[in-house]
Each structure stands twice: as C-alpha cells, then as structure tokens.
Amino acid sequence: MSRIDRLDSLGMAGLLKNFPQQIEDAIQIGEGFSGSGAGVLRGPLEKVIFIGMGGSAIGGDVIRSLLARDSALPLSVSRHYRLPSWVDSKTLCIFSSYSGNTEETLAGFQEGMKRKLRRVVITSGGELAQLAQKQSVPWIEIPKGLPPRAALGYSVFPILKLFSKLNLWKWDAPAVRETLALLKKLNSEKFSPEIPLKSNPARQAAKSLWGRFVAIYAGTELLETAALRFRNQIEENAKALASHHLLPEMNHNEILGWENPGTVIGRSIAVFLRDSEDHPRIQLRFKITRKLLAERGIEIQEMHSEGKSRLARLFSAILLGDWTSYYLALFYGVDPTPVAIIEDLKKQLARAK
DSSP states (O other): OOHHHHHOTTOHHHHHHTHHHHHHHHHHHHHHOOOOSTTTTOSOOOEEEEEOOHHHHHHHHHHHHHTTTTOSSOEEEEOSSSOOTTOOTTEEEEEEESSSOOHHHHHHHHHHHHTTOEEEEEESSHHHHHHHHHTTOOEEEOOSSSOGGGOHHHHHHHHHHHHHHTTSSOOOHHHHHHHHHHHHHHIIIIISTTSOGGGOHHHHHHHHHTTSEEEEEEESSTTHHHHHHHHHHHHHHSOOOEEEEEETGGGGTGGGGTTSOHHHHTTEEEEEEEOTTSOHHHHHHHHHHHHHHHHTTOEEEEEEOOSSSHHHHHHHHHHHHHHHHHHHHHHHTOOSSOOHHHHHHHHHHHHTO
C-alpha cells in the first residue's frame, strides 16, 4: 500500500477524480426536478437567497459569483440561524444542507414556514427532507454518502437548471461542455496522484504552501468564491489555518498587516488567484501588490484559472484549489477526509439542546 493510500483512507482523491461525472449526474437531477409543491415557484421574484453552512453553502456562493454580471435579481448567501428581515414573499429561499441535519439551516427553514416564505430544499435526506415533504416544499434530492465539501456539483448544477426553468439564467450548454471537458483534462493530465511532482501544478503549489500560513487573494467577482473555497479546503482537508481577502479591498487595509508579528510573517505565503477577465485596475493592483510584498521579503504563489467561459474558469480554479489542499494534507501527514473536531462540536451542541 502506498503512502497516499495509507493517508487517504476514505478516498478523497477518487472523489476529486469523479468530480466531472458528479456534475453530469447533477445536471440530470436538475433536469428531472419539476419544482412542484405549494406553488412556491410561481409568481414574480425579486430576490434570491441561499441558506446553508460549510460545504452546503458554498454552492450558493459559486452561483452568486458566476451570475454576478448577468443576473437581474440580487443573489445573497446567509450563514445563520435567522433569516434577514428583507426576505419577503417575492424572495426565493433555497435551503441547502447536504446531510439535512444542519441545525442553522433547519432553524432558518422553520422560520421560513412561520413567515410563509417561498422555499426550495436541496439535500440528501435527514430532517430537512422530512420537513420539506411534510410541508409540501419542493425538494431536490441529491445522493447520500459524500463529505459535504465533496458534493459541490450537486449543490450547484441542479440549482442552475432550476434557474434556467425560472428564466433567472439562460442555460449555457457550450460553457457546460467546455467545463466538463476541461475538468476531465486537468484531472487526467495535471492534477491526479499518478502525475509526478514536476508535472503536477497542484502538488507543486502544495509543496510551496507546506509549513506556511496561507493568505489567499482574488479579485472581487468571479474568483472570490474560489478564494473562499480554497481557504475552506485547506482548513478541512489539510487541517491548517488559512485566510482569504479580495482586491481591491485588501489594498485598503490588509496589505498593511504584512509587517507584524514578524515570527508569523516569516512563515507565511501569499497566494494570488488570477483570472484573465479580472478588472484591468485589479490586474494592475495585483502587479503592484506583488512588487510591494516582494520588497518586504514575502513569497508569492500565483495560481491561474483556465478556460474560456466564466463557468470553466471558475471551476478550473476551484479544482486546482481542491487538489492543492488535498496534497497539502498529504504533506502534513493527515487524512484529508475526516473532520473529527467538527463532529465532536456537533455532538456537544446536540447534548446541549
């Protein structure tokens, strides 16, 4: 048994390799979803809000980033027990919990019932599915048995299909085909464990990040979710602290933080997530920021999205971050899949009810 097989005891690498197939399966789920139930999908919509936590909420962030330029409706993501006061009868509330037992999402769902809000559920089962069925709320059923963070395709593409049916987004079949082909190519030619270090950019990036505090930066809009996702994946897979921020805002505050404390700064690295369609002024800001940090002895790692369409570029950046966090876990000698401290926290919260 290889070192990778010993550490990756639950097969996270296999889940990453299977990601393109997951997207294809998720599209089929979306196509089969009718949206029937209590008429909540009929009538005018003015806002959309995603409610979820952790790996279940990131799908909402992906959709928000992807549609930032095109959506006529404001899209937001809520990670809380309570729903915002502005949520009303013309707001579509999408409750996402992979397990169906996320207490924050369940609390929001019940509040939505009391306020008679328009709700849709996406889950693999659990209490949320039971409540949705009982209350005749449309339920998108996704497969069980995955770590929530490894179910990103299931939390994104059925909702994109729903949006196309509601005329909130025009389904872009060429972009979907490009994305699937690109992800398959990246897995087979660049990222998989069979690809040696010298030819594997994800392994190379992980080697640079090992032993460092990782600060991730992206431009506001398309890759801001890729930055958040990368941070979360480093924390959950590699069990290592990381942070993320966005340009141009980072230039107005955090850039000053690269001075103290010296013991931390000396063991830190800045990661720039770059996209070909970053705003021209953000591209300039990256260039100047890199120069200023380098003058202070800060190491910078640049990682670039690939592809032509916004969908392909966003998911290529996400896949690169996922694989990098996977290899970083192996460099640290930890199994990327288990999240023991999170499970312990959930158990203690359950006992405190």
